[in-house]
Amino acid sequence: MTQEAKKEKKFTMTLPADELMACGHLACQGCGATLAMRYMLKALGQKTVLCIPACCWAVIDGPYPYSSMDVPVYHCAFETAASTATGVKAGLEMTGDAETTVVAWGGDGGTFDIGIQALSGAAERNEDIIYVCYDNEAYMNTGIQRSSATPYGAWTTTTPVKHFKNRPKKDIVAIMAAHRIPYLATASVAYPEDFVKKMNKAKGIRGTRFFHVYAPCPTGWKSRPEDTIKLARMAVQNGYFPLIEIENGEKTTVNMLIKQRKPVDEYLRLQGRFRHLQPEQVAAIQAEIETRWERLLKAAA
């Protein structure tokens, strides 16, 4: 391409251009959670209210009186993300505002462990909220403690190398699917177009909508900050984190059907938290991925 033609060429933007998340936030270098927030706000737009429990984002947002978002943010207690969002939605409806989207935005600790009863209650009542769980697989904000989202074999400060986590990750997608909510999806920060598409779809649906977003954390995973997107992409391509949608707890769609799944070994080797794993433990992780995929394909068929 000549220089002249290049000057004329438009910059390719595959996502909405609006930037509702401002610079100057307090996230670590290469944070996956900020990317998840950025894509979500791009999809939902200005008419959004966020309810954020204690999680990384409670800090990233900035201290009072600042905020790094162009939308209203409500900081709530750790276990109450879903119930706070329920209350905010009820309040908005009382004032006659039916179009504002209320989003509860929790980390994996506030969703898998501490917030699960509020989330389960809201899902059972089918409240008109979007619940987004950005999953960085431990309590990263308080200093990398084990959560029930931590995968098998991972190091954290409470599961040191000698006693690494010996239990598999909790299957939150199956738990939420069992609530028969109208819409449930998984997304990854490495596939923002897919994330924005799902978010736009969820915006048009009434009822509880749940998102499980995979957001790598370089600090807690002991990986290099520049590998954030690479890790998220690898997790999808080796079948560790499948991109799926489940409607009404029944209709399962696999968005990215990967026929030739890459070995999980390469993904594990990029992260310091899996450095101690022996080949037989890696093989066990690989075997679990295969079983999960078989189960998923059976559900989607």
Place this chain on the structure above:
Amino acid sequence: MRPKKAPKIVFKSPDDMPTMICSVGHQTHNLTGAWRNIRPEVDRAKCLKCGMCWKFCPEPAIEVIDEWPVVDYDYCKGCGICAVECPSKCIVMVEERR
């Protein structure tokens, strides 16, 4: 659009504080560029304008000015995602000089 480099807010007395808990300013006074050890530099000769750097910047510190990606060094934390994701490798990370 967001205000560029919003000022820092100082409350001189408790009466200055708003009675309702709401954010009254942007976090943009916090110039996170000081965290950086390595800085990304865009080589326009090799740039394909594919939008990958803009898409994957977690700050977001990459702005689009006159259809070119421009790094805002006031906020870029130097994570290097743009350099890894750039398909034509037109972004290189060079050591920060101070």
